[in-house]
Amino acid sequence: MFDYVNEVKKTRDRYNRLALLYDLDDVLWLGSKQYSRKKLIKETNLPDSGLVLDLTTGTGRNAGLLARWVKNGTVIGIDISRNVLKVNRFRNDRYKNLHRVQGMVQSLPFTDETFDAVFCTCGMDTIDRPEIAFSEAVRVVKKNGTISLLHLRSDKGPLDVCNFLSRFYAWVWRAEGADLLPHVQQHKVEIPVYKNLHIAEAIIARKTG
Numbered sequence: 081m082f083d084y085v086n087e088v089k090k091t092r093d094r095y096n097r098l099a100l101l102y103d104l105d106d107v108l109w110l111g112s113k114q115y116s117r118k119k120l121i122k123e124t125n126l127p128d129s130g131l132v133l134d135l136t137t138g139t140g141r142n143a144g145l146l147a148r149w150v151k152n153g154t155v156i157g158i159d160i161s162r163n164v165l166k167v168n169r170f171r172n173d174r175y176k177n178l179h180r181v182q183g184m185v186q187s188l189p190f191t192d193e194t195f196d197a198v199f200c201t202c203g204m205d206t207i208d209r210p211e212i213a214f215s216e217a218v219r220v221v222k223k224n225g226t227i228s229l230l231h232l233r234s235d236k237g238p239l240d241v242c243n244f245l246s247r248f249y250a251w252v253w254r255a256e257g258a259d260l261l262p263h264v265q266q267h268k269v270e271i272p273v274y275k276n277l278h279i280a281e282a283i284i285a286r287k288t289g
């Protein structure tokens with residue numbers, strides 16, 4: 081087990097307690113998070129088949145979009161919190177190609193090169209040791225498969241409305257933020273998309289080796 085396992089347990093307990101409140105967060109962001117999730121899927125050029133993994137799937141906002149998009153394939157969502165997965169099931173019950181697994185993204189329960197694509201939206205900024213989760217994503221994705229990330233950055237810059245929302249979010253969810261580009265660049269990937277979105281970053285990486 082990792083030395084940060086107690087932190088992961090605290091994160092799990094927090095999401096178990098607050099599972100029913102999580103979706104209020106999307107209201108607070110006035111739909112911009114859902115818009116950004118859709119854009120990330122589009123820019124990944126995801127085919128409508130294959131096996132897709134949604135890391136930190138939470139209440140399933142991204143997983144539902146993925147399941148609709150990958151209509152001839154299968155989506156697996158993984159999250160540490162049992163209670164958010166229950167909300168996810170309730171929200172996405174109609175998608176029979178979406179499956180949920182309880183587990184820790186820093187130690188994925190899948191064999192190497194299993195998935196055609198991996199997503200993580202609004203998750204890398206919340207989890208402990210996101211760089212380990214990214215390495216795990218690289219391990220489980222197939223060669224030429226994609227890893228698509230969207231998360232708040234830790235460097236929040238000058239105070240404006242977005243920045244205020246980002247700090248509020250960070251305070252409520254203990255989301256530290258993540259600046260993953262330097263870590264992504266250490267792997268055998270090419271990076272067709274990198275967007276510095278002021279308070280957030282979007283990265284699409286393709287595994288090359």
Ligand SMILES: C[S@@+](CC[C@H](N)C(=O)[O-])C[C@H]1O[C@@H](n2cnc3c(N)ncnc32)[C@H](O)[C@@H]1O
Nearest residue numbers: 095136137138159160161164184185201202207
């Ligand atoms: C901010 S929510 C994001 C949910 C979703 N991806 C979205 O786009 O709305 C973060 C999620 O990460 C999960 N999480 C935190 N640490 C985790 C870990 N180590 N392994 C798996 N899931 C984790 C939490 O339980 C929570 O559901």
